[in-house]
Amino acid sequence: MISQDLKTLEERSIYIIREAKLKFKNVAALWSMGKDSTTMLALTRKAFLGKIPFPVIHIDNGIDYPETYEFREELAKKWNFKVIVEKSKIMPDSVGSACCGKNKPEALKKVMKEYGFDALIVSIRRDEHGIRAKERYMSPRNQSFKWDYKNQPAELWDDYSSKSDAKGHIRVHPLLDWNEIDIWRYIKQEKVPVNPLYFSRNGFRFRSLGCTHCTIALKSNAKNVDDIIKELETTKVEERSGRSMDKENEYVMQRLRALGYM
């Protein structure tokens, strides 16, 4: 039976996803093959009777984990949705987080322009990182993808902003209210397929997934979804402690997001 908390979260997320599809002409979703964006795809299937009615974008820098590529192909085939793979370059940038600061947003800009998307569903959660807690459910970005986090529209009585600059777009965040353990409880309840990197192998597992050069496995013996839920009920380790960019300094994520990072 579905838990009441998860039911409330699920209902709100499905409402936001449906609102996005209704309000915008050309919607796309970002998919990193991680647990959050895969859960978002599962919610989308529920919202649209088993279909994913918009394309899914993977920004690929060419050095993701092989398991991640394998999972992408398996799930796209199983759930029958369109994946747009946009290659991102790896080159120096001015922010310091070599790949994510500039190069992934550049690739995203290119694909958004090419396909003319006016809304982008992104599976961030408020509990992941302080700066992500400042986001709205529907958050405007200007033409150059910049996020004015000091001047955001109010979202009262489930009435979300659907206006951005003439050439900007709206980031839609249906999972903002979820936390990490909610995601795993939902994965268990709905039997959502997940990337095998999340499960422990020889005492290590990934809690947050990025590419081979910025993510690393943390100590854990959680070999299945039940073990992960048990582990999260007691852990004091941060979810993104295996991600290098979060360690540079406390404002790096704020700078990255203001510049267009996902």
Added chain:
Amino acid sequence: MPKSDIEAIVEALWKAPTKENWGKFVKALPKSKLKYYKVVFKKGKIKRVGDLVHDYAELYDAKEKLVTKIPIYQKNSGKIDGATYFMKGLLTLNRVDEWIKA
């Protein structure tokens, strides 16, 4: 002792990590005894795509015995790109201890 298919392909990959040679690697992988990989970061976080030439992946068998090492980039018409996509079917052994913080 004659070289196995995978040994010959890995040797070719080091000489020329082209899409064609990576394609041969993908075909030979299921028949090989390889099961795990570990990306070795020689210079920590990459600043530019050319840095990938310093890094490589160690390939292990089911008993986690080191079998060989392969590049993690492809070079086509002088252009370098990542190549972990071609290692599908292998499982990672990367651990926090081996991570070099840049």
